[in-house]
Amino acid sequence: MIYEPREDSYLLAKHVAKHAFGRVLDVGTGSGIQAVTAAKKKQVKSVLGVDIQKAVIEHCTSKVVGQSRKLRFKQSNLFENVKGKFDTIIFNPPYLPEDVKLKDITLDGGKKGYETLERFFDSVNEHLSPDGIILVLFSSLTNKAKVEGFISNNLLEAEEIGKQNLFMEQLYVYTAKKSDFLKKLEAKGLNNLRRLTKGHRGLIFTGLIGKKKVAVKMQRKDIGATGTVDRESRVLKILNEHKIGPKILFSGKDFFAYEFVEGVFIPEFLEKAGKKDMIRVLRDVFMQCYKLDRLGMNKEEMHHPYKHIVVSKGKQKKATLLDFERCKKTIKPHNVTQFVQYITSGKFGNIVSGKINLDNENLRELAKMYKENIKLKNLNNIFNSIKWSF
């Protein structure tokens, strides 16, 4: 089915005529209208039109390609068969919520209408040159806030440059480009950047350096707190010297990049672990808490460290403490005692029941002694009081 140019096509083409430059990629080329419009521009060097439909590519290679020497066409599901980088990437996507009766690939953008656009934005950065632009169209039926979310999740900055009212909907044309922050990270060799989570003060992105998975924490700009990410990065650098925390790779104003720790959170690990691994990991965590105590740093959160300890999956079973946002200097360190609080809690007890016997009262007593005198001997007393019953 070849999409006959309609209002949306003409609206987008107007902006293509104005902004397209360099090497151009037209995704979902259909009749080829955007590709041909771009090819007419002096500033445009070459145009590749792709479409998921074979019939479209057959049509374009027989009827459209002759209109300009700059034109080429290729079948591709989004970027699947696309290589290299482009200065202008155009997409007039199928953007309507799926209509079971309609089943029209030129219109259906997925169940909600924005799924194809989401996939587009999740991989567009790999194909966009550092100073390249994206020209994209969608409608009020697509969910504007969602689309804007996909854009910012991928560290792009967008601007609405066109608008048109139709009978039942409104059309929008957006241009998007790489944010300075994204360009900075890409210049350091980071690729495939995408947002993982949004914390209270920071955003976390994951990416790749070569084949190595890397995480980047960045200060949120939409809330009042400032400088918290820089503070965390300073703390982590000190702790890294003591082999605590994920390893920082590089940092800059309001962000730091660190090795992504592949593994499972501590509750999941404890549920499945055998005795040897469990002893090793709990000792490892206790030792790290002890080091923190000796350094006079409180990590916080160690009494409910569900998402604060990751255990690596391989044979090694190394525990890495995560998230040092609240970590600060103290004269009353309580990392070990907080961790004792966790292992004497019902939640921990339920997970390890049948595997570990704990005399909670004795443990709390030992924790009190440790608190009065932060010494390795007192830490060992705590650890040695744990009875393993496998």
Ligand SMILES: C[S@@+](CC[C@H](N)C(=O)[O-])C[C@H]1O[C@@H](n2cnc3c(N)ncnc32)[C@H](O)[C@@H]1O
């Ligand atoms: C709304 S039409 C736009 C056609 C043309 N670019 C225009 O502006 O008139 C959407 C086009 O995207 C194509 N398409 C849909 N899903 C696609 C995908 N996953 N990858 C590439 N093209 C896709 C459809 O075949 C259709 O030709």
